Amino acid sequence: xxxxxxxxxxxxxxxxxxxxxxxxxxxxxxxxxxxxxxxxxxxxxxxxxxxxxxxxxxxxxxxxxxxxxxxxxxxxxxxxxxxxxxxxxxxxxxxxxxxxxxxxxxxxxxxxxxxxxxxxxxxxxxxxxxxxxxxxxxxxxxxxxxxxxxxxxxxxxxxxxxxxxxxxxxxxxxxxxxxxxxxxxxxxxxxxxxxxxxxxxxxxxxxxxxxxxxxxxxxxxxxxxxxxxxxxxxxxxxxxxxxxxxxxxxxxxxxxxxxxxx
Numbered sequence: 001x002x003x004x005x006x007x008x009x010x011x012x013x014x015x016x017x018x019x020x021x022x023x024x025x026x027x028x029x030x031x032x033x034x035x036x037x038x039x040x041x042x043x044x045x046x047x048x049x050x051x052x053x054x055x056x057x058x059x060x061x062x063x064x065x066x067x068x069x070x071x072x073x074x075x076x077x078x079x080x081x082x083x084x085x086x087x088x089x090x091x092x093x094x095x096x097x098x099x100x101x102x103x104x105x106x107x108x109x110x111x112x113x114x115x116x117x118x119x120x121x122x123x124x125x126x127x128x129x130x131x132x133x134x135x136x137x138x139x140x141x142x143x144x145x146x147x148x149x150x151x152x153x154x155x156x157x158x159x160x161x162x163x164x165x166x167x168x169x170x171x172x173x174x175x176x177x178x179x180x181x182x183x184x185x186x187x188x189x190x191x192x193x194x195x196x197x198x199x200x201x202x203x204x205x206x207x208x209x210x211x212x213x214x215x216x217x218x219x220x221x222x223x224x225x226x227x228x229x230x231x232x233x234x235x236x237x238x239x240x241x242x243x244x245x246x247x248x249x250x251x252x253x254x255x256x257x258x259x260x261x262x
Contacts, residue, residue, distance in 0.1 A: 012080065013087060017042060021050040025060055030073040057083045115240035122233065123152065126226055129235045130160050133169075136219040140164075140171040141251045143204075143216045146180035148229055157184070161195060170198045174251070174258050176212065177203040202258030218247045 009019045017040075024039035025031065031039070037047025051072050054060045059080065061073045120129045133140055149157075164171065175181045181203075189195045217224040221241035227234050238244075 012084060017046060017050050018054060021047060022054060022059060025051075025054075025072060025074045026077070028074075030063070030071050032069050032071055036072060058086075059083060115238050115243060117239075118237045120235040120237070126228065126233070126235045127153070127156050129224060129226070129237060130156070132222075132237065133217055133219060133224065134160075134164060134167055136169050138220050140169065141218040141248060142171055142173045143212065143251070143254075144173055144181070145176040145178075145212050145214060146184050147176065147178045148211060148214045149180065153228075158187075161199075165195050165198050168198060170200075172200045172202075172251075172255065174202055174204050174254055176208075177205050177259075202255060202260055204254070205259055216247075218244055218251060220244070223247055 006016075006019050006023065009022065010016060014022060020040040020042060021036060024036050028036060028039060033048045033051060034044055036051065037044045040047060040050075042050070051060065055062060055072070059075055061075060063071050063073050120126060175185070185201055189199055189201065211229065213225050214228045215224075215226045221239055221244045223238045223240075223244050225236050227236075
């Protein structure tokens with residue numbers, strides 16, 4: 001089996017066993033369940049189930065012409081395009097249908113008053129948590145220290161700001177004033193009118209004897225924290241309106257003391 005072709009087929013949506021059977025029948029041209037299963041190195045029962053699925057996809061056909069046994073015939077590989085177009089159309093219909101189902105599901109969803117706490121570990125987990133804030137229905141309050149951010153987050157941060165601006169989600173940021181904080185502000189906001197519509201910065205000029213988290217975001221009923229200092233490498237999300245509202249009050253008090261950036 002050509003493993004490169006196998007990987008490509010799986011990236012198009014075929015399952016591993018579907019890929020094995022499909023490549024086997026392409027090489028044979030046609031065959032019985034037993035012949036194709038043997039070529040694909042699968043047992044007959046599994047081979048039959050997979051062949052029936054591939055027939056539903058329109059990638060192969062059944063035939064009994066000239067034989068008492070049912071045989072399966074490969075369709076031209078160009079049928080893969082039609083298969084993918086059908087999957088795309090099905091997904092688009094499901095996206096339309098879900099808008100009708102979600103309100104009923106939301107009514108069934110049981111909400112509890114106790115906080116819901118989630119943890120996200122590793123670099124990918126930390127990056128993913130930022131995209132949660134793009135569902136915010138209210139202004140995001142953020143406290144940031146860019147000096148402890150990792151260089152690998154710079155590109156992600158730029159893309160995140162563009163996406164948040166596109167979605168017209170407002171953010172108010174209290175930023176620890178340092179060289180990296182000034183650089184990020186100058187690069188992303190200073191000469192960017194679109195970003196300035198949805199972002200307001202204020203400096204925290206105080207010299208603290210301790211380092212804060214890389215970032216804390218407060219929005220809706222959620223508090224999100226990003227911890228990237230050595231030994232941490234994690235992020236967390238706490239969903240609780242009372243806790244979020246308490247931190248919003250503290251943020252507002254600090255906001256009044258922060259220095260406006262011109």
